Amino acid sequence: MMPKVAIVMGSQSDWPTMQQAALMLKELGVDFTARVVSAHRTPDLLCEFAHGAAQQGFEVIIAGAGGAAHLPGMIAAHTHLPVLGVPVKSKALSGVDSLYSIVQMPKGVAVGTLAIGEAGAANAGLLAAQILAISDKALTDRIKAFRQAQTNMVLANQTLELPE
Numbered sequence: 001m002m003p004k005v006a007i008v009m010g011s012q013s014d015w016p017t018m019q020q021a022a023l024m025l026k027e028l029g030v031d032f033t034a035r036v037v038s039a040h041r042t043p044d045l046l047c048e049f050a051h052g053a054a055q056q057g058f059e060v061i062i063a064g065a066g067g068a069a070h071l072p073g074m075i076a077a078h079t080h081l082p083v084l085g086v087p088v089k090s091k092a093l094s095g096v097d098s099l100y101s102i103v104q105m106p107k108g109v110a111v112g113t114l115a116i117g118e119a120g121a122a123n124a125g126l127l128a129a130q131i132l133a134i135s136d137k138a139l140t141d142r143i144k145a146f147r148q149a150q151t152n153m154v155l156a157n158q159t160l161e162l163p164e
C-alpha cells in the first residue's frame with residue numbers, strides 16, 4: 001500500500017530534525033515517504049509534488065524548513081491536503097525566523113504549525129497519525145497505548161533529590 005504521509009524538507013540539513021517525525025510515525029506503525037523539496041531551490045519539483053500528492057494517495061503532508069521557510073505555505077497553496085509545518089531551528093535566529101515564516105498564513109490557506117525543532121517534528125508525526133486515526137481503529141489503539149506508556153513512565157519517575 002502507498003504511504004499516506006509524506007515528509008518533505010527544504011534541505012538535507014533538515015533531516016536530523018525531521019527524522020523525529022519519521023521516528024514517531026515508525027513507532028506508531030504509519031508508513032511514510034521522506035524527500036527533499038525546496039520552494040526556493042527546486043520550485044518546479046515543489047509544484048509537481050504538491051499538485052500530485054493527493055493523486056498519489058497521500059493524506060497528510062509534513063513540511064519542515066528553516067530560515068525563510070516558505071515550503072509549508074507554498075505546498076499548502078498547491079493542495080487541499082492538510083499540511084503540518086515544522087520550523088527547523090536555524091543557526092542565525094534559532095528558528096524564530098522559521099516559525100514566523102510558517103505560522104502567519106493568510107486567511108484561506110491553512111498550515112498547522114508545530115513547535116520549533118525536534119519536538120515540533122516529533123509532534124508533527126504524532127498529529128499526522130492522529131489525523132489518520134480518525135478512520136483507523138487499530139491506529140487509534142496504538143496511539144492510546146503510546147500515550148499510556150508515556151504516562152506510566154512519567155508516574156514511575158518521581159525521584160526528585162537534591163544534590164549532595
Ligand SMILES: Nc1c(C(=O)O)ncn1[C@@H]1O[C@H](COP(=O)(O)O)[C@@H](O)[C@H]1O
Pocket residue numbers: 009010011012013014037038039040041064065066067068069070071072088
Ligand atoms: N526554507 C527553505 C526552503 C523553502 O522554504 O523552500 N528551502 C530550503 N530552505 C532552508 O534553507 C536552510 C538551509 O539550507 P542548507 O543547509 O541546505 O543551506 C534549511 O533549513 C532549509 O530548510
